[in-house]
Amino acid sequence: MRKKVTMQDIADRLNISKNSVSQALRGKDGVSEETRNMVINAAKEMGYEYPGKRRQNKRGKTGNIGLIASDMTFSFKFFWEIYLSIEKEVIARGMRLHIQSVNDEQKDRLVLPSFIEQKTVDGILILSHISNEYIQKVIETGIPTVLVDHHHPTIKADAVLTNNRFGAYLAVQHLIELGHRDIAFLGNIDYSPSYEERYEGYLLALREHGIKPTEDFIFTSAVEEEEALSKYIRGLKKQPTAWFCANDGLGFFITSALKQQGFQIPKQVSVCSFDNGQLAKIATPKTSAVDIDLKLYGRKAVETLFWRMENPDEPHQEILLSSKLIKRESTGAAPKSDDSPGSR
Template sequence: MKKKVTMQDIADRLNISKNSVSQALRGKDGVSEETRELVMRVAKEMGYQYPDSRKQTSQKRTGNIGLIASDRAFSFKNFFGEIYLSIEKEVLKRGMHLHIQSIHQEQKNRLILPAFIENKTVDGVLILSHISTDYINKVISTGIPTVLVDHHHPNIHADAVLTNNRFGAYVAVQHLIELNHRDIAFVGDIDYSPSYEERYEGYLLALRDYGMEPNPAFLFTDAEEKEETILGYIRQLKQQPTAWFCVNDGLGFLVNSGLRQQGILVPEQASICSYDNGQLSKISTPKTTTVDIDLELYGKRAVEQLFWRMEHPHEPFQEMLLSSKLIKRESTAPAPKQIVNKSS
C-alpha cells in the first residue's frame, strides 16, 4: 500500500520547517513567493493530498473567544491586567469578540464551566494562570481549542505560552552572586504555581553553578504574601542574609518594608531582587531590581497560538517560552558583612 505523503515529507525533501510548508500550502504570510511556488510544485510531484480547509473548519464560527481565570489571578491587576488588555487588543484586531469570566472557588470545586464554554458559543478559550488541573481538563474536554497563559502541568494536554522562569531567576541570582553575595534568601510559595517552583529551580541552579549551597534557614518556600508573615521570617533569623530573591514584586516590597522595620538598610546592608517588573517594584524605596516580562507580548503570542490551534486542531501541542530580562535598580549593591538581628 502506497504511503500517504505528509507535510513533514515535503519539509524533509526541501530541508525547511513543517510550519513553512503549511503556510505555503494554505497561502498564509510568512514565506516568500519563491518558497511558496517551490512547495506547491514539490507537493504536486510527491502526490500530496492537501485536505480541504473548508472541511477542517466546517463547523460555523461564532466569532467569539473566551478568557477565564481565577478570582485571585484577576486580582493581580498589574500583571494579568496588562496581559488581558493585550489579549483584548489582539482579539479585536482579528474581528472577534472577547468574553471574560472569573472562576470563583465554588465553580472551581464543583467544576462548573462558564455558559459560553458549556454551550460552545466561543471558538477558542484562553486560560490565565492556574485554576486547577481538573477544572482546566474539563474545559479541554469540551473540544474547544484551548491555550494556557502562564501555566502548564504534565497532566494538562494543551498549548501553553510561558515565560522562561528558570532562566529569569537564574540571571537574577547570578546578579546577586556577582555582587559577592553568598547568603541569599529565597521567598515564595512554590506550591502556588509552577512559575514560582520554576523560579526556585532557577535560584538553586545559579547557586549550584557557582559552587554554593543554599542555607536552609534562608529558604522560605511557603511564603504567604502578607506583611506579618514576611516580618516574622525576618525577625526569627539570628543572622540575616545579605540578599533576598523574591518570586514576585509584592514579596520584594514586603521584604523591603520588613527589613526597614528591623533597622536594616537596603541596599547598604541587604540587597533585594524580585520578579515581574510590576508597579510595586517601581514605587518601592529604593526601587527594586527585578526581572521584566513583556506582558504585551505575552498576550499577543497567546492569541496567535490560539488562532493557529483553531486552524490546526490535530497538530502536536506546543509550549512557547518567552525570554525575560533583568532590570537593575537601586535595591541591589555589593555585599556587606553579615548582619546580626537587633532583636536576637
C-alpha cells in the first residue's frame, strides 16, 4: 500500500519547515510567492492530497468548487481579475472550478445552477451581489459557501471583503490634507453595501476633521453616465473643490464632465475614486484611487472556503482586506479664491 504523503515529507524534500509548507498550501501569508509555488509543485509531484480533498473523496466526490455571480458582475474587469485569482488558487489545490453566471430571470425565480442543485460541488464562492434571497437559497443547500465582496446582516455565511470604510476615509483624508473642505460624494449606495460603506467612510473623515457635510454635495443615487453627471454639476449653486467617487467609472465620467464644462483638473477641482482599475489609469489626468489587491482577494476567498469545508461548525467570520491610496495627477491643493471652481 502506498504511503500517504505528509506535509513533513514535502518539508524534508525542500529542506524547509513544516510550518512553511502549511502556510504555502493553505494560501496564507508568511511565505514568498516563489516558496509557495515551489511547495505547490512539489506537492503535486509527490501526490500530496489536501485534507479537504481526502475527506470529499471518501464521500465519492472528485473535488469540485462552484463559482457563481450575476451576469453584470462578470462584465466588470474588477471582478474578472478576482475570478482569475480564484481559479489559480483552486487549481493549485488539486480541485476543479465550475463557473455559472446567474441572469435576472434565474435570480428572480431562484433557479440554482445544476451543480448546486445536484450537490456535485464541495464548496461555493459567490462573487459580489446577486440578491439576498438567492444567496440564502444557496446557503440552505448546506454546501459550504463563502461570499466575496458582499455581506448582509441577514446572511449567515463567511465573507471576504474590502475594508471600504477605511479605504474611503484614506481618500477623503488625502483631499482634506490638500486643503479641500468642499468635498462631494458620488455613488449609488443602494446598488451595493460596498458603496454605502464608502459613503460612511467619507462622512467619518469629514466628521473627524471637523467638516460639516454639505447636503448639495452628496449624490447617493449617482449613475455612471456623463450627461447625468454634467446635470449634477450644472445644478449646483456652489461648486465643490473636490469629488470623491465610489468607483472608478464615476471618477472617469465626472472627470470628463468637468473638463467638458471648462474646469481644470486639478488646478480648480480634484477627483479621487475607489478600486484603482483601468479607468483610473487611462483617465486624463490619471485618477488618484484607492487600490485593492485583487490577487489577495482571490487567495483569501479560496483559503476561507477550504477552512470552512474543514470546520463546518465554527462561527461565521468576515475577513476585511485593507487597501491603499495611489496618488496621481487628478488631486492637487485646494484652489485659491481666484482659481475656485466658480472661476473658469
